[in-house]
Amino acid sequence: MAHILALILTALVVCSPAFALWPLPKDLQTGSKALRLADDFDIQLSVQRAPADLQAAVARTKGYLKTDKLQRLVVGRGENDRTAIKSAKELSSLTVSLTSNETVRSISEEAMDALEDRVETYSLTVPGDGSDATLKANSTLGLFRGLTTFGQLWYEFDDITYTLEAPIQIKDAPAYPYRGFMLDTARNYFPISDIMRTLDAMSWVKINTFHWHIVDSQSFPLEVSGFTEISGKGAYSATDVYTSKDVEEIVSYAAARGIDVMVEVDTPGHTDAIGQSHPEHIACNQGTPWATFANEPPAGQLRFTNTATVNFTTDLIAAVAKMFPSKYFSTGGDELNEACYAADTQTQQELNATGKTLEQALSTFTVSTHQALLKLQKTPVVWEEMVLAHNVTLSNTTIVMVWISSDDVVAVAKKGYRFIHAASDYFYLDCGAGGWVGANPSGNSWCDPFKTWQFSYSFDPTGNLTTEESKLVMGGEHLLWTEQSNQHNLDPIVWPRAASGAELFWTGPGKNISTALPRLHDVAFRMEQRGIGTIPLQPLWCALRPGTCDLTA
């Protein structure tokens, strides 16, 4: 009986029109009436002392309504809608208002609230009879999410902007508070205009965290006040640098789009670029053969047994933390290589002198950097090894990122830490592009195969977790490591795939993959209209004929 019910439900979903919202709202009711935007359509901001970023968001939304000019993804691209559109009722206004009387805060402030305090809920009503549409929320951040949804409702044909699915009623809220995208700007550098374009695309699919893996062993492009020698020598060039002004610009650009910027200064591994200016702090600095000392060239790790290095790193992390208003800061902590320290005479001498084990020294180091963060009211974030592979004292507020494998999720949950899904076997955008190390003609990527949008979409964030453990899931993110990427393939390698994780963690798991595809095509084509170099997921023939290119069709 249960099986029969499931089949009927599936059939209903498949038959419903491909309503092109991404991510899919929690609660969505649609009709089948045509409704067009009046020529003088306007968004009325009915908010006292509306913050500038909300006003700007309204203006951007009005701009998209005019410039998207996305035709429906059906054969004829809307030609068959001509009659329905001509006789459609006109919508002349969307009224945007707050439901609470509390002090109005800006989107930017609310976007940087603690995850548990972030309110992204909204409700949107678009009547079918032409009476005013309404968008309500009790936060400006919620209003921003609703504006994003409103901007995805409309298609263009013959200069008319319309929907075929009025009336529309949406009550929406995210399933998980953390929905991220990570970009590595150290393997290869990305100009800030490319990062900003990416932030725009992220905001369109309601991604709310930019995890900025800003430095690594290959380069240190962040200019840190008090430590300018690090980027002076460790950036790829004087122009491949993020100045404090660049950082401010990116942080405020992101915040105005509902995105918190969580910076990562990966330590104590992945730090060889610091060795260009501070060789005294780096063990096995560019040591060879690199494969003995690191997972990829160049080798080099902070000498965390050394008090001067601990102080240096703590000061550096505090200095970087002050550049970023986010309540979260990642100190990394992945892929620590022990052979590097075993071969480093200084480290061995210091261990001998203090009588500490390497793990004890690592704990002292981590406590020091994390104390600096806690003192600045920041929550530390770490890669999974810090709780699974090492014996390090961590604050119980620490958030863990699971990256090596989704198999490690349960072990992290058992430790009782809150965590974020970033597993390479589901969410790494760089997998499958071949090995990049030279002299290795048969090399494939370590995390083959390529992770398709479908595969990410099929992930279950609470699989194998108890109800209690499931509460530790903060959300998840797609990640782009950039050994083989820079601005030239940023858009095509990220979009629309990263939107898959965006819906998974906004809407929740278990949605139908077959009906998701037409919606994903839709958001990808809309992104393209807005200037993102998204790739086609299929031949256009398939995109115009939902279901026809499914495996068993």
Add this chain to the structure above:
Amino acid sequence: MSHIKNDKLQRLVVGRGANDSAAISRAPSLPSLCVSLLGGSAYHPIAVEAIKPLAQRSEGYSLTVPSDGSPAQLTSETTLGLLRGLTTFRFDQLWYDLQGLTYSYQAPVKIVDDAPAFPYRGFILDTSRNFFPINDIKRTLDAMSSVKINMFHWHIVDQHSFPLDVPEFPELAVNGAYSSSEIYTPADVQDIISYAAVRGIDVLMDIDTPGHTAAIAYSHPEHIACPFSTPSATFASEPPAGQLRIASQATTNFAANLISSVATMVSSTMFSTGGDELNTNCYTQDNQTQAELRSSGKTLDQALDVFLQAEHAADMILNHNITLGNDTIAIVWKTSADAPSIAARNFRFIHQPSDYFYLDCGAGGWEGNDPSGNSWCDPFKTWQRAYIFNPLENLTSSQVALCLGGQQPLWTEQSGPENLDPITWPRAASSAEVFWTGATLPNGMPRNDTSALARLHDIRYRMVQRGHQAIRLQPHWCALRPGLCDLGS
């Protein structure tokens, strides 16, 4: 000349050439490059030389750049050879920039009688799965030319769309193109052909038949068996299904007329009629085909033979009993292992093995409702993988001459103008060197993927300076430190 002025490529070394400044400041200046044709024979424009039959194409040249400041000399017997000398790994790739000074650190340079190891060095683009505006094709032709690729194999139509406006058959594009703006007009085709030709590139047009033709059914359903039939996996290797009714006389005439109409639009001496992935079940299920076979008393292969009197493709030869003229050139695509059996049948052939050269492999399955689907030709083909390909493997010495060269294809189920550059470059430069340089480098050393990487980085960074969105093969850190990111270093 404008490349030498505009490239402004700094050397890929730590310091980007800052250490060269003393040497540059006292370096002699090269006043000129003297370009001359050898011999008294009449010469033709590059565009004429580029589209000659493969056997008559002459691309050799010699180049000398003295280190004492006396003029450089480029000589060739043909204008096409002069073009090769002016481009790529040779003259315009010798120069770097430091603070506005253009210099070489490798003088004197003496290249005597450089010439391609193989006459056919191509790149295939599929413009049917997704459409590519002509500007994107032209940009690609520029990049091809910079690595001496001399064939653009234009897989212009397929089952998904028919973007070619054929004057005698306008209905094909009107109904079969994705939209009225996603069409190549005869003027567009001429534009591409002449743009390619002056860059030393011949355009090989490909009208894939009798399979891969569903898009024709929008205007001529009478010629297509199993049009859009489902489940598509039973009727075609990808949706939508549909193949020309090879047993029908009317369809055979239609196809022959179509091919000859398209052939008159192009100037190349070569033309591809495709012929891959013929699905037998499609014809078994098609009542009309079965009736026609019964009334003519022919088998399907016999009907195909009639249909394809002059049509050509590798799996046609291997899997079907087809009569083909011995001037037919086969394209070996399924696997490199098929080349010796093609050679054994004495056909000339072009290497395009999916297990070495396919640029689209490894990007995941694209069919819907298939979360675990990977690309059929996993894994991704790295530049290194393509580079180690041996064109002469398992060929006898008498068969060597049958190998005309090779090409890397981009099938575009998951590509459009947005990722054309990053998915193609610099990887397609890999086979360009395999088939130009052959087994040994100009210095006599065996061609070697380890030493090739630094040069490939170089051409990649140069392509970026020229406006191509070529991807990084490694972190920039590695590009500046040749050898340090090798396996085992």
